[in-house]
Amino acid sequence: MTGKRPAEKRPDRTLGPPHDTFWEWCGKGELRLQRCDGCGHLAWPVVRKCECCDARAFTWERVSGRGKVVSWTTFERDYYRGLMPLPYDTILVELEEGPLFVSNPQGFGRQDITPDMPVQVGFIDAGDAAGTFRLPVFERA
Numbered sequence: 401m402t403g404k405r406p407a408e409k410r411p412d413r414t415l416g417p418p419h420d421t422f423w424e425w426c427g428k429g430e431l432r433l434q435r436c437d438g439c440g441h442l443a444w445p446v447v448r449k450c451e452c453c454d455a456r457a458f459t460w461e462r463v464s465g466r467g468k469v470v471s472w473t474t475f476e477r478d479y480y481r482g483l484m485p486l487p488y489d490t491i492l493v494e495l496e497e498g499p500l501f502v503s504n505p506q507g508f509g510r511q512d513i514t515p516d517m518p519v520q521v522g523f524i525d526a527g528d529a530a531g532t533f534r535l536p537v538f539e540r541a
């Protein structure tokens with residue numbers, strides 16, 4: 401992302417371990433997900449134990465950040481009491497590694513989206529009640 405813009409306000413994140421580790425990596429500009437040390441399953445969203453084998457040990461693996469848009473919608477109703485300007489677009493990205501990731505498009509809108517459109521992760525400055533953080537969003541690849 402170019403230029404310095406004020407942090408976009410966002411709903412409060414879920415924090416505490418192991419979520420904090422995800423956000424720490426985002427702060428370094430890296431999208432990392434939990435790879436189960438027991439069975440190799442790539443978990444997302446963040447979990448405390450593996451949904452496949454119940455193991456509680458994970459390695460934070462850097463993923464490519466590449467994916468494709470598999471669904472999208474525009475929110476026109478104010479679910480967050482004025483926190484986010486309306487309307488806003490939300491996309492469902494299928495990462496190359498498999499997990500589905502709900503995010504926002506950056507630099508394009510629903511009028512630009514075609515099924516399976518390739519996208520690449522980027523990070524924007526965002527803020528919630530706990531402070532500022534780097535939020536993963538997706539740009540056209």
Ligand SMILES: [Zn+2]
Pocket residue numbers: 436437438439440441450451452453454455
């Ligand atoms: Zn597992």
